[in-house]
Amino acid sequence: MKNSAYFAAALCISLVGSVGSAAADDKSDANKRLVMDAVKMLFIDHKVDQAVDTYFAPGYIQHNPLVPTGSEPMRGFFKGFYATNPGSTVEISHVVADGDLVAVHYRFKVKPDDRGMAVVDIFRVADGKIQEHWDVAEPVPEKSANTNGMF
Amino acid sequence: MKNSAYFAAALCISLVGSVGSAAADDKSDANKRLVMDAVKMLFIDHKVDQAVDTYFAPGYIQHNPLVPTGSEPMRGFFKGFYATNPGSTVEISHVVADGDLVAVHYRFKVKPDDRGMAVVDIFRVADGKIQEHWDVAEPVPEKSANTNGMF
Numbered sequence: 001m002k003n004s005a006y007f008a009a010a011l012c013i014s015l016v017g018s019v020g021s022a023a024a025d026d027k028s029d030a031n032k033r034l035v036m037d038a039v040k041m042l043f044i045d046h047k048v049d050q051a052v053d054t055y056f057a058p059g060y061i062q063h064n065p066l067v068p069t070g071s072e073p074m075r076g077f078f079k080g081f082y083a084t085n086p087g088s089t090v091e092i093s094h095v096v097a098d099g100d101l102v103a104v105h106y107r108f109k110v111k112p113d114d115r116g117m118a119v120v121d122i123f124r125v126a127d128g129k130i131q132e133h134w135d136v137a138e139p140v141p142e143k144s145a146n147t148n149g150m151f
Numbered sequence: 152m153k154n155s156a157y158f159a160a161a162l163c164i165s166l167v168g169s170v171g172s173a174a175a176d177d178k179s180d181a182n183k184r185l186v187m188d189a190v191k192m193l194f195i196d197h198k199v200d201q202a203v204d205t206y207f208a209p210g211y212i213q214h215n216p217l218v219p220t221g222s223e224p225m226r227g228f229f230k231g232f233y234a235t236n237p238g239s240t241v242e243i244s245h246v247v248a249d250g251d252l253v254a255v256h257y258r259f260k261v262k263p264d265d266r267g268m269a270v271v272d273i274f275r276v277a278d279g280k281i282q283e284h285w286d287v288a289e290p291v292p293e294k295s296a297n298t299n300g301m302f
Contacts, residue, residue, distance in 0.1 A: 022173035028249065063302070065295035073296075094273055094285070096249040098179065103247045103254040105273055105285060118287045120271035122245055122256055134245070134256060134301065136269045136287045144216035145224075150285065151214070 024099055031125040032097035038123075038130060039104055043090040048078045057129040064135050085110050093151040100124050107140070107151055115140040118150040175250055182276040183248035189274075189281060190255055194241040199229045208280040215286050236261050244302040251275050258291070258302055266291040269301045 038055035041047045052075045060071040067077045082088065089112065094105040102123045109116035117137050124132035140150050189206035192198045203226045211222040218228045233239065240263065245256040253274045260267035268288050275283035291301050 022176065025173065025176040025179075028176075032249075061299055062297050063299045065292050065297070065301060067296055069297040069299055094252060096247045096252045096254045096273065098183075098247040098249055101245060101247045103256075103271065103273070105254075105271075105287070118285075120254065120256075120273070120287045122247065122254070122271070134269075136256070136271045136289045136301075138287045138289055141216050145218055146213050146216070146220040148212055148214045148220055150216060150287075 028097040028099060028102075031100060031102050032095055034125055034128070035097070035102040035104065035123050035130065036092075036095060039090070039092070039121075042078065043106075043108075046078075046082045046086070046088075048075055048082065052078075055130050057127070057131045060130065061132040063133060087111055091151070100126055105151070108137070115142065179248040179250060179253075182251060182253050183246055185276055185279070186248070186253040186255065186274050186281065187243075187246060190241070190243070190272075193229065194257075194259075197229075197233045197237070197239075199226055199233065203229075206281050208278070208282045211281065212283040214284060238262055242302070251277055256302070259288070266293065 034055065038051055041054070042051035052071050056071040056074065058071050060069070060074060062069040062074060067073055087110075089109045090106050091109075092104060092106045094103075096103040096105075102125065104121045104123070106119055106121075107116045108119050117139050119135060119137045122134045123130045138150075144150075185206065189202055192205070193202035203222050207222040207225065209222050211220070211225060213220040213225065218224055238261075240260045241257050242260075243255060243257045245254075247254040247256075253276065255272045255274070257270055257272075258267045259270050268290050270286060270288045273285045274281045289301075295301075
């Protein structure tokens with residue numbers, strides 16, 4: 001092998017160790033895009049049927065204690081919620097994607113002048129669909145011990 | 152260039168596109184380890200001084216509305232909390248790391264027989280220290296619309 005081939009091969013070997021984690025990172029990026037598209041369609045555009053049919057697996061495993069498990073109960077929950085609260089909004093603060101999990105941190109408001117709630121959703125993605133969901137929600141308090149806000 | 156060199160160089164070029172994201176993924180992995188070490192020391196082992204001195208930047212930006220900003224108020228908060236609640240526990244459910252952000256989802260209990268709270272902390276890491284923190288916390292309810300639990 002000539003020097004140029006040796007150099008190229010050695011460079012390759014030094015890069016190969018990174019490829020496994022690069023593949024994992026590519027997966028994280030793809031899952032982040034999928035979840036952001038789903039969140040925009042469901043939470044911001046309120047297109048419940050389109051979002052559920054496009055992005056959520058029928059066997060969707062629900063960990064939010066207010067909603068029965070499965071994608072159909074979720075469809076019913078959001079259709080009912082948006083019918084009653086058409087002005088509800090979501091402002092996304094952070095998105096953290098790692099392998100099959102994507103965490104989304106946002107302020108949820110029922111009405112524009114609410115202080116709203118701080119929420120983190122964690123979605124698990126597999127086979128091009130959102131398969132599972134956990135969340136935590138907390139009302140934004142009137143007063144805070146610091147001036148940094150919750151977002 | 153001989154065929155072997157050409158092949159090796161072409162393979163390299165196909166891999167180089169992955170290297171930027173691999174570097175980002177390495178950073179995520181390192182930050183995940185740092186945050187897990189900090190969380191274990193602070194939340195599980197209750198070693199407040201050691202955790203604050205080792206892992207938290209003095210200018211730590213606090214978004215939890217109960218605690219003033221900075222690492223010293225956080226030190227005081229946890230020392231007071233653990234003095235009053237030495238049996239409090241944390242069981243980690245998910246860790247999601249992406250670039251400089253690490254989200255940790257866990258059940259927090261003040262006493263062993265509590266249902267506890269579901270919490271997500273999001274930490275921002277830079278320069279080998281935790282620089283900023285957001286969180287959301289929700290009591291685990293007695294009843295749920297599904298049997299999947301909150302974790």
